[in-house]
Amino acid sequence: MAEVKRMLSASRLVTLTGVGGVGKTRLALRVAEDARRAFPDGVWLVELAALTDPALLAQSVSEALELRDHSSRPAVETLVDHLRDKQALILLDNCEQLVEDCARLTDRLLREAPRLRVLATSRQALGTAGEQTLAVPALALPDADGPRLSTAALAQCDAVRLFVERAGAILPGFAVTEANRDAVERVCRQLDGLPLGIELAAVRLRALSVQQLLDRLDDRFRLLTQGSRAVLPRHRTLRALVDWSYDLCTDKEQLLWARISVFAGSLDLEAAEAVCGGDGIGREEVLDLVTGLVDKSVLIREDHPEAVRYRMLDTLRHYGRDRLAAAGEEAVRLRRHRDYYRGLAAAARAELFGPFQVPWFARLQREHTNLRAALEYSFAEPGQATVGLGIATDLLYHWITSYYLAEGRGWLDRGLALCPEPTEERARALWTDSWLAIIQLDIDAAADMLEECRALGDRLGQDSVPAYVALYSGMVAMCRGNTESAVGLYEEAVARHRATGDPVGLALALIRLSLAHSFRGDAARAVAVGEESLAVCDAHGEGWHRAYATMALGVEVWRQGDHERAEALEAESLIFNRSLDDPLGVGVNLEVLAWISASRQRYQRAARLLGALQNIWQSVGAPLSGYGHLVRYHEGCEAATRQALGKQAFQAAVKEGARLSYDEAMTYALQDRLPGPSAAGEAEPSSPLTPRETEIAELVAQGLSNKEIAATLVIAQRTAEGHIERILSKLGFNSRAQVAVWVAGQRRPEDDVEAE
Structure with missing residues (x-):
């Protein structure tokens, strides 16, 4: 660690090299964590183990840096612009698959960003100018020619210490003793001190003594000493170890190991059952076999809030893929993998507009590397491009609610180029791609x-096609300043989506129509259409479109001068968009909150929000992306705020907002609270609840049931239940007890005095 830190202080590119399993990644992560304070603009981990397409390298780095560029610029240009003045450290992990591409990208970034440093791990050096390399050694072993160490001293040698720690996880209380010390030392020496080898071997103590473990290691390595002399000894050792670990698995565990190798990144049990079952493994057997592979350290268990997932080390995944190919199963399992994720994407699309929407968004995020692998397979295999185009189309909302918008458009463009046939699939892909554009x-x-989509729809006679063409054509018209034309197109889209019974298209068309009516000053119709869009969403238990409908309604309410209600509506929308990590939605919400603040003559707050927005829109790639017609409100807010504060004070407040981190900006927008000591004159933190919701929260805190709350307020019980659901959503709670605690925490001391 000390040497790596010294090298990083002297060179802007340091590459840790060494055999797989030697611990390059762990060392790099530890160094990066310790050095975090030296990089005020962040330390960023970019995991490349699952990446095989060089074209996605810059995009993957952008995703790791949480850049959401919705422009059509190349990802590398976005990276360069973002990093140009940043003092940051990027950790590029597992560069060996794309070593030349990593070298070119790193060289470009370091030339353009003079304060940037890169720490890379690879099985070979990147080979760029100014690079310093460190061959990561295996863990220290006792000197074979030195004096015999005491048991306590032997236990402190790095390799032995790791073995003892891992053995202790299998056999609590395991320690180096006079009886086992020689066998322990020889096991670690046989494994050349490789961390991965030691960990895989230690787990065998579940069934073997240390001496038995040593005996079996001797047998295995004796059989494998005739490997290629062109391969480094440690590579031969690791291969021997993995061979040995493979041989110690049961036949069915070996088969599952090989089949799981088709997954990229991680997987869950359901996916393992679907892709790996059959032909020798019953679906009901997969759980026990997965457990066996976890016990043998072939699979790594990862705990997530929703479910347990499993990950395979890259070395073991490549080994399994070789076994799968040798067994003649690779093509079958790759197709099964693709078909599973094809079904997953289709199911997500089918359940998009409903109560399970947010869990689906989260699941697609977790499965992104597997979805990418399914797309790569589809577009690489002859005759499968149409399937790939369907997957990319089904993932529309995955592309626009995450970091992957540019990647999504890339897949759609690729699929459309490969599938020129006039099919319904192409029509869907055209309107999907148009929204991303x-x-x-x-x-x-x-x-x-x-x-093209309009002409194709006429040819196919599909009612859904002209409905979506009208919707997105309305967006194009608004972007071009043709408001009246846009209103007509949106009204056509509303009518067509009603006729086809498509709530997704209907909600989206109503949201856009509400904004268009508001923009041209038709307040009554804007509110009526906005409330209808909310009703459509509420009828289906939908959240994401509802957040945008709430935003749109907030714009019109603000225009009418009801600033308090408008702020509550935007806060409600922002809380949801923030929970989904939707940068576009968050940006529009902050815009409207800034406009409201200026209208309320809270110019200091407005300026700070405008400063925070600079970071948001830079990450998105375009100000008010997709809502450019609202820019006149932004300009009016900025002009009024600048005039009220004066040039110097305005610039200072904007800089203060721009210095806020993403989370700090959200806290300020929702609670009016800056980090550290409160600024003089700042208001008390505001509640995210509306006055009505606050009233109901108080009744919840008093222990009243939904029925009792409805009776107390003379409202329908269903209405009370809807308010409570929104209270829980806004506050991020899942129980009434949490609401009661929150209410108690909101009370000021004088409230308690008055109550007494």
């Missing part, structure tokens, strides 16, 4: 796609 402000490309 609109968000990226690539308006002409979107218009061209919609023109």
